[in-house]
Amino acid sequence: MSDKKTDQGPSLRENLGINRDMKRRTVLKAMAGLPVLGLFGIGLLNKREYDLSKKNSIIKELGLDSLELPKSDYGQTKPQGDLIRVGFIGFGTRARQLSRALGFIHPEDMKSWQQRNLLNDWLQQEYLNVAITGICDVFDNHAEDGLATAENYTRPGGNSAPKLPVKRYRTYHEMLADKDIDAVIVATPDHHHARISIDAAKAGKHIYCEKSVALHEDELNELYATVKNSAVVFQLGHQIPQSVVFQQAKEIVKKNILGKITLIETTSNRNSANGAWVRHLDAKGNLKPGSESSIDWKQWLGEAPEVPFSVERFYNWTQWFDYDTGMIGQLFTHEFDAVNQLLRVGIPKSVVSSGGVYFWKDGREMPDSLNCVFEYPKHDLTLMYSGNLASSRSRGRVFMGHDASMELGSNVIIHADSGSTRYKEQIKSGAIDTGSPLLTYNPASQQIDAVSSASEKYYASRGLTTTTLNGRNVDVTHLHLREWLGCIRNGGTTSANIDMAFEEGITCIMAHRAYVEKRCVEWDEVNKKII
């Protein structure tokens, strides 16, 4: 049967027809995926439109679609203004950090930064057109560290940066008397801050003073009056307001996204010997260097009560009432600054503090567990501070408003409040989910995001939004110093100026006295006095 068929064979015309037909069928079969892609495309467009409209509606509704953030002129390549000659008073650990932020690095740090691949990034830091020309420290080793740092020519600005001689001064008075010093950075233990800053203002030197600004009310008053009556530019050493995140938080508060804020919780959470100011031992457990022959003990004590020389006191001064106010002066100052820069709450009406030495029972006076409550009836607001040196559980910094709460850390996370009046409708309709962040601010993209996908929500709530990696990392202390230098050259007000410093100083002294005197301490607004 089949033989017959084969013999006959298809005609040429039939053959061509089959071929064409098969071709067409092949092409059609080849395109089988196209309808699926088409459906996919429609689905994608729908999803995209939905996401955008949802994001836009929340952001628009909150008035965040037209944020005006100050444009930063950071990254100047040409040196700004005239060279400023800076003297360091005190050259311990903090001064080493400050000098890096200023554009100078200790040779030892340079080596370790190179190993950690940080050096090149640091060298890209903006050149601030400053020279460290004076070092004053009562401890020979620290003074030598300062000289080595100032004379290290590996720095931003490269070879074009001037190489001025660096002088060591035995006392800060000598430095202040030298006309070749334009400005000073005060990075001594806290009990010297106010006195040195007062003398510097009198000598006409611009001042960058580390916190805390003062330990006693009278010296703070004197400092305030002296700086106010002088032409010097004063900057207190805080850096939080310099972060872009903070600028964003400021806008959010300004747009009243949170509603009426009646409670702010701030915390410090540390759990290490170093964090608890046990710093007299090196990594191997040996006593750090320092003796009466290398430390001018009398000068170190200054106006503090006379006690015999003690390496422990020298390194761990934060543990003692004579030299510091502990967590209040070292940690709460930053918290207060953040709150005051955002809301300008100023000095509280009253403060109560309580706490004790519960973990670090090494003979210290300073509490390692401390809770302070600051009342602001004028602002209808309570500020709480809770610090602990024996648990590092992160408790954040939260501004609680009637409509939403804001957690301000390395990023900003806003949660709508389930009892909110303003967002009632959106919460009811499901447009706003109170269980996940309403907004997060991502410093790298410099824009506000209405959080959408599940994983994004998750990362944001844990503070794991890590897109900052590709952005340029700039040290906030560097920006704070830069602001100070900018004001010295061009006028203007520093963000942590003497008024802010005064409010912070009084608040801290009140909190410390409340702890020591075990009573509610009040501020007499009329007579400008702590009572």
Place this chain on the structure above:
Amino acid sequence: MLNMKNTYTRWQLLFLMALRFLIGWHLLYEGIAKLLNPQWSSIGFLKESQWILSGFAKWVISDPSILSAVDFLNTWGLIAIGLGLILGMFFRVAALSGFVLLVVYYFNCPPLVGIEYSLPADGNNLIVNKTLIEAFALAVLAFFPTSRILGMDALMAGWKKKKEEK
């Protein structure tokens, strides 16, 4: 002209095609979603990496340029694999690379006893999870190919054959 004979029954072909489109759709959207989200980065996922590939993950995270290269390859790899599966184009390459990619995902975060992740898992998994199953489904698709029956590979095979005949 068809260089592969359809030896599948109607039902076999139907479900193989359905599986192909479903996985293709999923991977294509995973890629496009990453492409459309400028803030997406694989860093969150890589940070979770705990088992034998955790060293690799750390290496990727350590350098922003490596990380962005990995992000780029991942995003476009997913898109290419998704398109390959749906269109039936370079099908076997697409299915096998999809298999490898998903196995890499799996080995970064396998649900093994004793390994805990801070990210909540999708469902309850013990050693086997959906990523692993999807990987093996892709392997099955690679060895039961349909792209020369219904897909661009049929056309390409035709062209290739024509060229050879000439």
